[in-house]
Amino acid sequence: MTVRVGVIGGGQLARMMIAPAVELGLDLRVLAEDEGMSAQLAATAVGDYRDLETVRAFARDVDVITFDHEHVPQQVLRALVADGVQVHPGPDALQYAQDKLVMRARLAELGVPQPDWAAVRDARDLQQFINDHGGRAVVKTPRGGYDGKGVRVVRAGLEAADWFAEVPDGEALLVEEMVSFTRELAQQIARRPSGAMVAYPVVETVQRGGVCAEVIAPAPNAAQRLVEVAEKIGRQIAEGIGVTGMLAVELFETDDERILVNELAMRPHNSGHWSQDGAVTGQFEQHLRAVADLPLGRTEPREEWTVMVNILGGPAEGTLTGRFGAAMQEHPEAKIHTYGKAPRPGRKVGHVNVAGDDLDDVVYTARAAAAHFDR
Template identity: 75%
Template sequence: MALRVGVIGGGQLARMMIAPAVELGIDIRVLAEDQGMSAQLAATAVGDYRDLDTVRRFAADVDVVTFDHEHVPQDVLRALVADGVAVHPGPDALRFAQDKLDMRARLAELDVPQPEWARVADAGELQRFLDAHGGRGVVKTPRGGYDGKGVRVVSAAAEAEDWFAGLAGGDALLVEELVPFVRELAQQVARRPSGDLAAYPVVETVQRDGVCAEVVAPAPGVDAEHAAEAARIGREIAEGLGVTGMLAVELFQTEDGRILVNELAMRPHNSGHWSQDGAVTGQFEQHLRAVADLPLGDTRPIAPWSVMINVLGGPADAGMLDRVPAALAASPGAKVHTYGKAPRPGRKVGHVNVAGADLEEALRRARSAAAAFD
């Protein structure tokens, strides 16, 4: 009987697990939030991932449960584990991707390099932190933020008053120092339940309006020391938090040469899309291997450079698929990936990968193909 992997969440990450699952002989099943989502080809159930009965029914028909996102509540996850369901990553690890305050506290225990931070429950605490850190800071909602949402750079505590007003009793916000970074990096690591790890090359990510726009692998100009430090950080976090599956560690490279942890994701991640066409084993196949406790794949690049360009927003006339021929014609060597999503401003609706021997040429070809969707 085929191994049955259940993915909670019907977005583009679940969609991109389908092809490698078929190739590996894995029976992939998806619990989608609604009809017509990106991963509808593998959707065997539609329902609320926050409802225990819905998730239990879905999990009863698979051998292992994994995720397209980190939003499944802890009580649901722990009920599945109590039922004997294999859940990867498990709730003890996933909570550090769900709550940024928990993440910062645990990384401090592990002595992982990160920005200075504090838990602030009111405007007075926030202002004291700002006063001690040059008058500016980054305030984050601990839960639910992504792609720049739930993040504010502030110069006064009053700029977060609405967030404080919305806090429930005992809750708090996270404030971090405003890091003087020269660029953003990302390190991906895969880890099996049996403990084996595999690290990908560290990459450079380019953000626009809080959303990842481009990724270059490996990070241009990264020296051996910084590459080794990024891989070490990724491995220490994966082991220290007990992550199973793919782990993405978003990083700052600072003006004084430090590597600091910004965010974590315990699933395939935008910073790893390049690996679909630029590495021996792409991140979606690797995630399936890891959660199924299969031998991990080779993470080496297949070319000196790989470039990923996100298609953000898409065509105003919603004719996404109508633009694919133009994208292919603009750059025949490009690999175009569409998400089956209706275009709207700022939304990730696809991406383009190009691998090659020359970085500038790879960037030109990838941007040319992506521009066909404007």
């Protein structure tokens, strides 16, 4: 009997699950927020993922529920579980991706290395933390932030006064120390409901304007100790929070050679797009294997290096599809993935993967191919 996998959310991550679902013989169905979204080819329903009855109706026709994003409310998730629906990752795990304060507290319980942090309820609390941490700090809204949104670097407590005014009574903002880091890394883990896990190579991520712009896999100049510690942290978190599916652990490598956990994502992640073309098993296939409780695939790279470059914004004039010919002609080794989105400044509308044995050449080619779609 064919396993029916339901994905809540019709964005590019759901879109990129379509091809591997076909190859694995899975029946992929999508609950999209609106008509014409990235995953419209597999959209069998359109509706509000925050509405319990809408989600219940979608869940009746599938065997397992998974996600394109982490925004489905806890009350909806827990109602599905109470109905007997298989939900992967489940609400007990997803809460740590939905609320950064809850995440920080759980990571502290697990003994995972992370920046110093606190829950602050007013400008006075924030100012005290700033004073205790060198005169600067990072303030985050606990819920809803992504790609640099909901994050501020502040030097005074009053710089977050508008956010404090919007915080519901009894709740708080998250403040973290300003970490001095040499680079950002990401560690991906896949975990089945049975508990079996596999790890991908740790990768280096390059952020611009709070958005991931490039990924190099595996992370260059990574000592064996760093590789081992990153994987150990990823496995410890995956096991400790009981995640099922793909887990991405965003990391800082500090000036004094420590590794600290920045944030978590419980779905395929931008830092893993390289694996579509650069690993034995890409992250979208792996996520489907994991949530369907199928044997996990191997994760080692196919080439010495793979570089992913995001297409951010897209062309000011014309369409993305109109740029394919020139990009493919000049860079036939590049693998181009677009998301079916209209170009807009700063918007992720696609990415390019290039693999090979010379890192400088791979980086150059990936950037040059992606540039065809930006100009």
